[in-house]
Amino acid sequence: MQIRGSSHRLSSMGNNRSRIPALLISMFATFASIYVAGRLWQDAENRVYLIKELDRITGQGQSAISVDDTLKIIACREQHKKLDAIETELAGARQEGFVSKPLIETNGTYSMRRPLVVIGILTKFGRQKNRDAIRKAWMGSGASLKKIEEGKGIIVQFVIGRSENRGDNQDKDIDRENRLTNDFIILDNHVETNDAFPKKAKLFFAHAADKWDAEFYAKVNDDVYVNIDALGATLATHLDKPRVYMGCMKSGEVFSELNHKWYEPEWWKFGDKKSYFRHASGEMYVISQALAKFISINRSILRTYAHDDVSAGSWFIGLDVKHVDEAKFCCSSWSTGAICAGV
Template identity: 75%
Template sequence: MQSRGSSNRLSGLVLRSRLSALMFSMFATIASVYVAGRLWQDAQNRVYLIKELDRVSGQGQSAISVDDTLKIINCREQLKKLYALEMELAAARQEGFVSKYVSERNGTHSKKRLLAVIGIATGFGRKNNRDAIRRAWMRTGAALKKLEDEKGIFVRFVIGRSANRGDSFDRDIDNENRQTNDFIILDNHVEAPEDVSKKAKLFFVQAANSWDAEFYAKVNDDVYVNIDALGLMLSTHLDKPRVYMGCMKSGEVFSEPSQKWYEPDWWKFGNGKSYFRHAYGEIYVISRALAQFISINRSILRTYAHDDVTVGSWFIGLDVKHIHEEKFCCSSGSSGAICAAV
């Protein structure tokens, strides 16, 4: 006959056993739900990715492993984060959190962003023009370097190569450049009167890729520029990210080959035969963003007979601020002009 104590201990053991079984059942149920949920989620991701791959590739069937699925999901998440960071960076720049003169490390040296890169379009047989500009406003030697260091203005003559590569024209330019060190030589451009627009495009491409500046300007080699006044004017437009500046005009489109300013694509400009507004070719300025746009899209940008019309055409459909500046009207002789045509 069992005692009362033995009966109580037996009842306790049975109760604990039932509680343990109940807890185990609960944990097993939770674990089953969790595993099933994860498997369902993985299956859903796999189905989604397979559908996406089918949609993109146009194939009726495709297979993808779980490992590949996870890699693709991870890559997608990283791309989302990268895109978000790029948007934040762009917004910060728009708000002015990037200095106007950004210091950058270049090896062991620190250099500031230039205010302007000025390219003086010149050609073979025009050394007298170049010498006159050097004496009048461009500066030479140490003074040219001082202009870059103190005012942030980089000035060079721009020229291509001879059609007969290495002939006397090329040798003369190379010899002159060894003495003055003030040329940008476009090695992949052949100097020709009918290719001035291509030359302007290549200048902006090379300038944007070689020098970090707020503005890029093209000047003819028969124009004298007040470099100090130009620097002051450009400084007032630093807050404009996409600016196209010059003496704006809209001249006649000449359709006859015998005419001096003949435009082979005259028919593209409508029945009125009048150009859209663009900056006159003696001198015009574009901001860094526009120079970068030209560099990125150089292979698809159309060129016309005249470089000023060509450059103006590239900005017609863009969100660009066109600025008509009387001081850039070099031939007008207006007071306060920063340039003069000779």
């Protein structure tokens, strides 16, 4: 009885040992099948593409696709993938406000695929003498104005709206002047009134951003003279800043007296009711493309106050904006290296 029991246990152990190798072999076969199937699936797309290329080549009279052609096709597909990735990164950079840099040549001109700056000179009815003086002093007209645009990448235009009495002599005079000079942005949806200057500044930036793909946009009054070369050289040093607001920065007093020249109807909104937040002086200031696009997109909800310079400064509060306090933009006097001068 003991011999028989021992034989039974030995037999069971032998059977168990024989099952283990079989199980391992089965598992290995399963994993091998999965691996082979995965590799076949991974290469399926390449095979389909190569078959299509083979059909194309044989259809052109060739009997087969060579090994060299196969390698070229695979390399080409890899390059396409890299190009797609680069284009995706570039689109993201553009959304963040990054722009391409112009090349500054030794003769002071700018070689670029887009304008360096669009200057809007905000003007009014009855100020043709001011405009003619600006054309003669620094802006130019006709061929000379075109030369500034093409050689320096600087576009200069007067900005004006329409009369309250649409189509009257004031409108006709501007249309007549524009036919002769072709240097106006006429805001047909803006009515020229004494208290609408801040709104006109907002509409200029929105219009200019929609029409021109420039690096910067500048607002200038029609009693300011601009040094074009100094402006171009200064702006070129700030091309690495995607969201820049540049000018002669100040705060200034908030005037709550109704009869004061600079009266601010909403004086109570400004902190201590004594001073404005930091903003660029209104004679001339510059913003980068990303900020101009921001104004264009949000033009219907951006608040305007009594003055255009304060209004512009308010639009950038809370944004990731680089404020550049540049003394060259202080137009009170024409000093060495100055960009502008009031007259």
